[in-house]
Amino acid sequence: MWIENDVHCYLLQKFLVPPDVPHGATSKNKEYINQMSSQSIQWFPGHMHKARKEIEEAMPKVDVIIEVLDARIPFSSENPLIKSFRETNDGKPVVKVLNKRDLADPEMTQLWINHLEKEQGVKAIAITTENLNEVNQIMDLCRKLAPQREEAGKKIRTMIMGIPNVGKSTIINALAGRTVAITGNQPAVTRQQQRINLDNGILLSDTPGILWPKVENPHSGFRLAATGAIKDTAMDYIDVGFFTIEYLIKAYPELIKSRYNLDDDLPDSEIELIEAIGRKRGCLKGGGRVDLHKTSVILINELRNGTLGNITLEHPEMITEELINVAIAEERKTEEKIKKKEERRKRYLKNKR
Template identity: 85%
Template sequence: MSSQTIQWFPGHMHKARKEIEEAIPKVDVIIEVLDARIPFSSENPLIKSFRGQHGDNDKPVVKVLNKRDLADPEMTQMWIEHLEKEQGVKAIAITTENINEVNKITELCRKLAPHREEMGKNIRTMIMGIPNVGKSTIINTLAGRSVAVTGNQPAVTRQQQRINLQNGIVLSDTPGILWPKVENPHSGFRLAATGAVKDTAMDYIDVAFFTVEYLKEAYPELIKARYNLDDELPETEIELMEEIGRKRGCLRGGGRVDLHKASEILINELRNGTLGQITMERPEMITEELVNVAIEAEIKKEQQIKKKEERRKRYLRNKR
């Protein structure tokens, strides 16, 4: 597996960040839309800084785990409980196919800002989320009309807009923004696998290898059933991808498997739910990954200090 990290921060995203920072003081509740399949990896760490950057208590936030119909229900419940351990956070799992579920978001906003209603004022909310988590569809459902552009591509919304829901809640929409650099390489792969970043940002085969390695351990029965594989799955991800390719007729001359074509099939079937209800990460798994990321960052820092010291010594020797 490649250890590459995503760095994807187009100009409009930088502009959006500045606009959000300016608007946050006038917001009562933040609504953050997450992908239920990757609740941690689709959580934007910039939002944590937006919530607490004005010296007062952190802004309350509703974490909306969208696309729950594509995620593992048991894992989704586990993530809701995990997210709600944080003060001022309420979490809800929805699918935009169910209007009643979407409308429950406004109920949670009222619970988090009761003082606004008591004063007879609108609750001012701001909806955020990384690209392609279904934010615009949620806005249109809440508004009861088409006010936000939707599309199955990352970064469709390009500018902020303010929408009065006519029910005591005003909603500010924001462009889907990624943070400047995804530090956890595992999160980078999960974002790519679920379609949060453009397919050109990462290598399809790398993403498929990462995905199939996880699925082999976490959801072996779904893999066997979907690709009609025998009881014993191949040990390595490359052998498994080749087996999937053969089952799907992804063959080149000489009977060789076209891994790129097989990778596209796997990723597309993960994204559209054909593989089954799958969650790509668990809370305890993330804790372990973050520890490893911190260790690697410390090692890298020490290496940089060492190189800097060696350069300084070399410079002093040459100066003599």
Template identity: 70%
Template sequence: MVNNKIQWFPGHMHKARKEIEEVVPKIDVIIEVLDARIPFSSENPLIRTLRGDKPVIKVLNKRDLADPAMTDIWMTHLEQEQGVSAMAITTQQQSEVNRIMERCRALAPHREAMGKNIRSMIMGIPNVGKSTIINSLAGRVIAKTGNQPAVTRQQQRINLQNGVVLSDTPGILWPKVENPHSGFRLAATGAVKDTAMDYDEVAFYTVEYLASAYPERLQERYQLDDLPETEIELMEAIGAKRGCLRAGGRVDIHKASEILLHDLRAGALGGITLEAPDMIETELVQVEEETARREAEKAANKEARRKRYLKNKR
């Protein structure tokens, strides 16, 4: 099942990358907003290449929707990278949002010592709550918010009037999600539009993981005594419990998929994290192996074409 890839890089995002490359040398701290449920999949690998030696604050937003124990594991993991500081917040608590500015000051004390504003840049893929954080920090509506990806379209500088100037950037999703697992997780949490991938396939992938990692949550939410062995049977059981029936009593899988993904995104299943550091390590090895296999196949096909050409030329 895990063979889908998202390729979703609108023109305005390509432009945003160019703008970021120009601005990064002029800033002191980078703030990257992540979804606490998918810290790796919502992380943008472009930032690692664009940041240079700038300190980075990884803000795991929506911690209230994530598994607290897994959030702690992820913060420890992220801070293993040089110059990275991690913190978990929910925008439901203003005091937690304010900690971002405290962390900025701690990472750029030289600017305050000189009486100058700390220049920060906030980044994040679509729908991680970046705009809500900006509005909370500014104390007024600066950025549009919405539950659909890619609301912010142009870069803007915001003086927070507290010694920090914030550069906002359009939500960037990288050119190609090489890890297919990440593609499904991004779709499950709503980081990409529901039309970007097959909706039912996303639900199948998600429910299979939940049955493995959080079986009791599924049983409690959908009043299931036992969990079926396959993801299709499980989705049918959820659909039957929720009355998603077509003529003849058949389960409407699409409606059942909508219910599951809505419940996940709304936190109705409790705090859930869809990935762990050790899972990611295994997946990245698989991605490397698959990439190498495709490259070898491509080279072999090219050589075969060359030989056919030379043979026909004789």
């Protein structure tokens, strides 16, 4: 149900780094990244409103929610709408499935599982759809969360949800043992809801992948773009490349050095590192300048397909800090609005005299 032109907002438009940054320039990218804390990314195509309403109507008849997350971005791929659905339905239990664990950092994945299960009514599991035994454990967790249905001889009613391109349809097909959901390496392949009667006493309702009206943490918007949760037409590769490499310098320097055959002393700035990678890969334009777009495309694609190695783009402590900064920025924006409103009021009163 995704329509190409539905994402009219240009995700990174406000933070665009000029495509022809002079070769060897000193990086100022922390400034543009810091700007994000006072911005928020918004999208919510009309068809997603319809999907949300359908989910809200069906939720009271659901016993367990299955939320599929990207193991590389467990927080950023969480849909806050699901939290809202749970709160309005007596804390509906949920199984959080960290899919694509084979692409993520295993230590970070376990850290996230422990973190997620601190919430009441939540079970978490990391899987890869290549391992059918892992996929089937999802159903075992559903039974643990809704034992009353099985004891009464009734099917456990589940609803599987997830943001676009998180692998939800592939999981459904694995659970069903047949092709019942269309799959594809593009966001939002599922176009309508469907109910699937599994052989193991589970009734599964599939839903279209929906995003939420507003991403309050703009860093999450970049991570969603980096992992391919939104279409590439809604992002600029240079912006996402700079954001991603800024994190990788700190978190996975050895993987970067190994993959791109770089010296032990990595550049301190994002642009210098992007340029170093571009030169290694022969991504040059006229005059010997590095093609930042082409280099960023290589970086992001190799992150997505796992060529860079097992990488997780966020951890719980980082998210806590980011959300605090977002809250501070929002408070400042509110104070600024109040200040401007007061100034306008004073000017108005002064002019009336």
